[in-house]
Amino acid sequence: MAVTILPVEGGVCAPSGFRAAAARAGIRASDKDDLALIVSDLPCTFGAMGTQNRVRAWCVDWCLGIRPEAGPRAIVCNAGNANACNGPEGKDSNLAMARRVAEALGLDSPNEVFVASTGVIGKPFPLALAEPGIEIAARALEASPEASERAANAILTTDLVPKSFAVEVVGRGAGFRVGGIAKGSGMIAPNMATMLAFVTTDARVETPRLQEVWRRVVDRTFHCVTVDGDTSTN
Incomplete structure (x- = not known):
């Protein structure tokens, strides 16, 4: 039986069981949303890749x-501050963000939360702005194309347009959806650079297999892209 792949609306909310939201926390100097939240209704398997730069932001190491046994359920991402090269206070802020998301969503542990930051390097992280933004986003979660679009816009820095896509795969007696949002237009070189991409799916795939597929796909795509030859901490 042939496999059919068709584009659908919804971005990261296209697969069943995922919601998204955005908030204007004031982390970046604009009147735009700058904090995004993506949440799964159930614990997830996952694949993850990070920058291979020798100097890395706290969120990358986090x-x-x-671990797979944590069963992560959320991703929080802020724009405007990279939370990198800013001392142990930045590490504490990263953990505080994960904890605040876990508390806002009623999760058991901050280890169920992926944290991503993008923006200015070397500045103190404005945790006092991020935490209220997390609360706002947690109350606004929706499983809608509009919610995914707001999240896609909230993670932008120097990008001119949001990047979002989703597909439905049908065939061989099964069907599933894959959706994603991404940011990045400068400091794009192989080894991930300062590009963030969040992909959701309702396909049933165990973590080892998902990590293998993710690594192979990243090698064929993101690791082949260079814009300006710069790698990144984030």
Whole structure:
């Protein structure tokens, strides 16, 4: 039986069981949303890749340290501050963000939360702005194309347009959806660079297999892209 792949609306909310939201926390100097939240109704399997730069942001080490048994359920991402190269206070802020998301969603542990930051490097992280933004986003979660679009816009920095896509795969007696949002237009070089991409799916795939597929796809796509030859902490 042939497999059919068709584009659908919804971005990260296209697969069943996922919701998204955005908030204007004031982290970046604009009147736009700058904090995004993506949440799964159930614990997830996952694949993850991070920058191979020798200097890495706190959020990268945090995300790559999350174990499959944690059953992560959320991703929080802020724009405007990279939370990188800013001392141990930045590490504490990263953990505080994960904890605040876990509390707002009623999760058991901050280890169920992936954290991503993008923006200015070397500045203190404005946790006092991020935490209220998390609360606002947690109350606004929706499983809608509009919610995914707001999240896609909230993670942008120097990008001119949001990047979002979703497909439905049908065939061989089964069907599933894959949706994603991404940011990045500068400091794009192989080894992930300062590009963030969040992909959701309602396909049933165990973590080892998902990580294998994710790594193979990243090698064929993101690791082949260069814009300006710069790698990144984030």
